[in-house]
Amino acid sequence: MQPFVYDGLPSRVVFGRGTLSQLSEEIEHLGCSRALVLATPQQHEQASRVLEQLGKKGAGLYADAVMHTPVEVTEHALQVVKELNVDCTVAIGGGSTIGLGKAIALRTGLPQIAIPTTYAGSEMTPILGETRDGIKATQRTLEVLPETVIYDVDLTLTLPAVMSGTSGINAIAHAVEALYARDCNPVIALMAEEGIAALARSLPVIASDPTHAEARSDALYGAWLCGTCLGSVGMSLHHKLCHTLGGSFNLPHAETHTIVLPHALAYNAPAVPGAMARIRRALGCDDAAAGLFDLGRAVGAPSGLAELGFTEADVERATDIAIQNPYWNPREIEATGIHQLLSNAQAGRRPNADSGEAQ
Structure with missing residues (x-):
C-alpha cells in the first residue's frame, strides 16, 4: 500500500425520495431563518414553489443564475442578498445555480444548502469556477463548500x-x-x-x-x-x-x-x-x-x-x-x-x- 493523505469534506448529505420536504428543518439545523432561493430562469417556477414551501423562512428568490458563473451576475445577486438581509442561500438546480451559491458564499460567508436536480456534482466540491472577461478561472477553498446537500430523487424524474x-x-x-x-x-x-x-x-x-x-x-x-x-x-x-x-x-x-x-x-x-x-x-x-x-x-x-x-x-x-x-x-x-x-x-x-x- 502506497502512503496517502485523505481529507474528509465537512458536508451534510440528505439522500432519498421526497427529501425536499426536509428543507425547512435543514435551514433550522444551520441556525438560519431567512433563505434566498437561487435558480436559473428556466427553473424559476420550481424555485417559486420551494420559496412558497419555506413560508416565513423564505426571504426571496433570485432566478438569474447562468452558466460559468460570470462575476457580473454574482455582483447583481449580492445586491439582492444585501437588500433582503438573508442569512443563508438555497440553490436548486444544476451547476450554474450551485455555482452562484458558492460565489455568494465566498464573498459573504453565508451558509448554503444545495438541492441538485442534475448529476453535475458541483454540490459536493469546495471548487468554484468563475468567468471574468471571457476567461474562466477556478479556485479551491472550503469557504465555497455547501454545508448541506439535499438529494431528492423525485426532483430528477423530469430531467430530460x-x-x-x-x-x-x-x-x-x-x-x-x-x-x-x-x-x-x-x-x-x-x-x-x-x-x-x-x-x-x-x-x-x-x-x-x-x-x-x-x-x-x-x-x-x-x-x-x-x-x-x-x-x-x-x-x-x-x-x-x-x-x-x-x-x-x-x-x-x-x-x-x-x-x-x-x-x-x-x-x-x-x-x-x-x-x-x-x-x-x-x-x-x-x-x-x-x-x-x-x-x-x-x-x-x-x-x-x-x-x-x-x-x-x-x-x-x-x-x-x-x-x-x-x-x-x-x-x-x-x-x-x-x-x-x-x-x-x-x-x-x-x-x-x-x-x-x-x-
Whole structure:
C-alpha cells in the first residue's frame, strides 16, 4: 500500500425520495431563518414553489443564475442578498445555480444548502469556477463548500433524457480524473469506480425510460460519489480543456464534458494503466476511452464539438489558451497532442483502443 493523505469534506448529505420536504428543518439545523432561493430562469417556477414551501423562512428568490458563473451576475445577486438581509442561500438546480451559491458564499460567508436536480456534482466540491472577461478561472477553498446537500430523487424524474445523459457523463468525468489525480487515495479510488459503474448502468436505462425511479436513484447516487471525488482531489487535463471551452467559447458545460472526456482519457491512457483498468471494469468494456464515447451515443449526446458551434478554426486558439497555466497532468502537456485531441473532439471521432488515436 502506497502512503496517502485523505481529507474528509465537512458536508451534510440528505439522500432519498421526497427529501425536499426536509428543507425547512435543514435551514433550522444551520441556525438560519431567512433563505434566498437561487435558480436559473428556466427553473424559476420550481424555485417559486420551494420559496412558497419555506413560508416565513423564505426571504426571496433570485432566478438569474447562468452558466460559468460570470462575476457580473454574482455582483447583481449580492445586491439582492444585501437588500433582503438573508442569512443563508438555497440553490436548486444544476451547476450554474450551485455555482452562484458558492460565489455568494465566498464573498459573504453565508451558509448554503444545495438541492441538485442534475448529476453535475458541483454540490459536493469546495471548487468554484468563475468567468471574468471571457476567461474562466477556478479556485479551491472550503469557504465555497455547501454545508448541506439535499438529494431528492423525485426532483430528477423530469430531467430530460438527453440532459440526464450529458449531466451524468459530466459526473463520470470527475471520477475518471480522480483515479489518476496526483493526490488520489484508496478511499477516493473506491468511490470513483463505484460512481462510474452506477452511472454507466443507469444512464442508458434513463435514456429509454426517463421515469425509471430505480435508475434515477442509482444515477443520483453515482453523481454524489463522483462529485465527492472531484471535491477531494485535484483536476487534470480534461477539466482544464472544458474550463477553456466553457469560459472562452461559451460552450454548454455538460455537453462539452461529455464530448471531451473520451479524448482526454485517450490522451492520458499511456501514463495511467491502473486507472484505465478500473474504468474498463466500471464500464464493463475492453476500451475505456471508446467505451465512454459509446456511452455518449447510447444516451443521445452530441458526438462532436462542431455540434455545439465550435469550429476547426477555433481549435488553434483553444489549444493556446489550454496550454497556458495547465493543471497538473499525468502525461506531459504537448501543444501538438492537445491540438490533435481538440481536433478529434471537434469532429466527433471515436477514440481507438486506449491509444490516443481516433477512428
